[in-house]
Amino acid sequence: MALEHAILVSLLEKPGSGYELARRFDRSIGYFWTATHQQIYRVLKRMEGDGWVAAREVAQQGRPDKKHYSVAAAGRKVLSAWLHEPIEPESVRHDLAVKIRGAAFDDPSALMREVERYRAVHSERLAHYLAGEIRDFTGPEAPGTPDAGRELQHVVLRGGIAYERMTLAWLDDVLATLHRIRERPGH
Amino acid sequence: MALEHAILVSLLEKPGSGYELARRFDRSIGYFWTATHQQIYRVLKRMEGDGWVAAREVAQQGRPDKKHYSVAAAGRKVLSAWLHEPIEPESVRHDLAVKIRGAAFDDPSALMREVERYRAVHSERLAHYLAGEIRDFTGPEAPGTPDAGRELQHVVLRGGIAYERMTLAWLDDVLATLHRIRERPGH
DNA sequence: GCTTGCATGTAAGAGGTTACATGATTCG
């Protein structure tokens, strides 16, 4: 229900091609909204048909032509209306939580190895976020001028950092719990 | 890809009807895996056809008959295989993060009201989790005998508690940021 | 008499995933 809106926000921050958008959904926006290029092209086409975005064909040398998209007036209106709608409760799906409860009916050791690998992924992600924060917001290279857009991007990134820190602490708790269970008589 | 597995875990913890499962997906399991009764009935039917679960018709007086489901041997095997698979990175979709970045192109005041309402929802959810923790795990009424299944349920609940606390702190950060932006000259 | 709870489903449509397809350039 909101891929359209994520695309509108991204195009308002910076207009670009479908391909460029797909790259962003691998990176910054992708941290809180995943989408593949197939999805993006399909939705972008529909949005163009509905007049939410305007496309301009750009001929390139040595590379295929691209369509440069920017947000049209109707798109801004749609986004503004959506921003005023109530925030829907997110529908959660945590494989890991299901697996942890499933571990009661299986050998916990296999899950422990997986949790450790998963922890490493989140540890890397945290390091990546922190590096991005220094590069774009708090480091000496970052622009010092206050700007609403940048500050809002920063607070979203801080949310990601808080999430990763919380997750790492919880995964340690999970590992300790699995360890305790494994060491107990009966296992 | 894992509603089947969530159902298997839930039925292993306690066999029951499709309706009972749907209730659980409103409560405990629902905190980390959402599913509607339509989904559950459909998947349950397929799982029965594949021999993952066994159904027993139970006649009731004053109430419609129900199908009592329990996990069959094939289902246990499927669950065990899934538990040994690598944990997939979750595909995230956070409306709120999109809206925050979108607020750069709109009036922040409307979003602030929504964030406050959203904060109240999470505050209530935290209170609910904490009450459940006391009732089921740490309070004087909770069974004192150590049990792998209960400890794993507890560590998942602790994850939910940590998530809600982190979210509340972040939402305060978001509100403070929106406030700062609104008070600045130019807005 | 109305709402809530118990109990099960069908059907249409929206949304998302996976596989396949093309074609040029640049880098190792």
Next chain:
DNA sequence: CGAATCATGTAACCTCTTACATGCAAGC
């Protein structure tokens, strides 16, 4: 010479959401 990057798409399939449907019993 092969892989990766840029750039765009189609098609089939699966999953999920939303709306509709039924029917009885208990409590207010």
